[in-house]
Amino acid sequence: MRSPSDPEAAGWGGGVAAEGAAARYLQKNVDVIRLVLAKGLSERGVVIKRMDEAAGDEGVKRLSWRLLQERPGASTGVFIYVPPRTKLSAPLSACFAVDKGAQEVHNVVAIGEGSSVTLFSTCVSAGEGVSHSGFTEIYLGEGAELDLVMIHGWTKRTEVTAETAVLAGEGARFNELYLAFRSPANLTSRVKVVAGRGASALASTLYVAGGGSSTLETHVELAEGASAEVISRVVVARGAAVRQPITIEAKGEGARGHIECRSLKLDPRSTVETVPALRSLHGEAQLTHEAAIGKISQEELEYLTSKGFSEDEAVALLVRGFLELGVRSLPPALKPQVEALLNLISRSARG
């Protein structure tokens, strides 16, 4: 039964939750209020644990703070382990909610070789003057596949720092969709992906900033034969300022990378700066980028009004379309959640 203080039940994340999850972790402030693993998964060797309890395990110690600089204050969080050759059809779900003080979490996710997992992660705040710092280290074994959908929804006076580091083994596939539908006062997000030989990464960011200041940094390193696509769609409104440095670095022969950044300005006060950078340390690498910053086209608005949509409705449709068209790949299990969020964004864009 859901407790009255349950952030999911209270609809903090826009009412979005991963129904039918194989495992569910829910942390509010520093308290873990739900930790559930579906029947039979424990026998298959799947582990989901509070980080403060897992931290003593030798295996966890070997993985902790190896990809990120250690933060002594980040003692809570979740540890997820999926053993080799395990295909999980239902997603794993982790939710972090804060409505008081500072929440600082450290997560470690380890997916064994040849395994296939979908992870749905939600970070939300309620109230004002709170902060969330999330540090997540992800290890993908050889040929492992991870679809990671991260949803963020913040109240206006929240301070957010999020760092994610991914080490993808040979032939692994990492597919990340980061969707933020309410921006905080200040947000710094850093994602670093090291893609091993023949690994592939798709990092998509859909970010709607209705104020505040945000930096969304992505850095991808590609080994021989690895490939990456970094796609970003940013909507800025109400004086928001967003900066996006994105780098793909090709370190091996035959590495391929592409950056696509598009931004939509809904008002003249907002600013957005995209800084795509390509670095090739090998002559045979193929790296490309495209970037565009624009406002809603008058022609597109007129077209939609001729179909019976008021100007506000047309803007909402175009914002939704702008974001939706940036989604290249979506795990079917999470399609309803992402659809629901796009609808929420669409409604809020109407003002």
Add this chain to the structure above:
Amino acid sequence: MPLLVLENLHVRVGSLEIVKGVSLEIDAGEVHLLFGPNGSGKSTLLRAIMGLPSYVVSRGRILFDGRDVSALRAHERARLGIALMHQNPRPVSVRFGQLVAEMSRRYGQRPDVIGKLGLDGLLDRELFRGFSGGEMKRAELALVLLQRPRLALLDEPDSGVDLPSLRVVGSVINELASGGVAVLLVTHTGLIAEHIERVRRTHVMVGGRLVASGDLHEILERLREGGYDAFA
């Protein structure tokens, strides 16, 4: 009472007057064709009837079902039952399937027309991006049908389409007319005419004015013989 009445309509785009005193009446279920050379004001006339903001009615009136709609905005006219099939729409940043879903909801219409017009394969695509000429016309026509219009303004539905698509477009227009929808159709070539069962009246527009109105075959004959100069 005619469904659409244009009374001495003048339309400005910026400081330029494009349409100069057009008067026209169309009843429910009638199909009217509008010929004219490039730049004669045909598309401007349709866009002004639709109420697109760049097309300003500087004089005259547009009556729809007896009501002066000249001051209404485009979306308000669309909701009354006026639909515009755009000529060569540029890509719109909306997934085609999303727009179909939104319009189905708004107009209470099942989206069966998408399958009927062979458009299922385009639903996940950005609207009009990379669409062929025929796909674009069929998609626009589908969106017009989803609006359940009473007046369909069709801007060159026969340009840039292959013969099979042309037949499809023609049969849809016939269905619209037999269902009581009034159709005002702009064409350069008249190719669509042979696929339309009954054209009520044909008009010729030159230099922003209607210079002739009459029977389709008579107009076509004059056009073949002397081009638009025959109407000067």
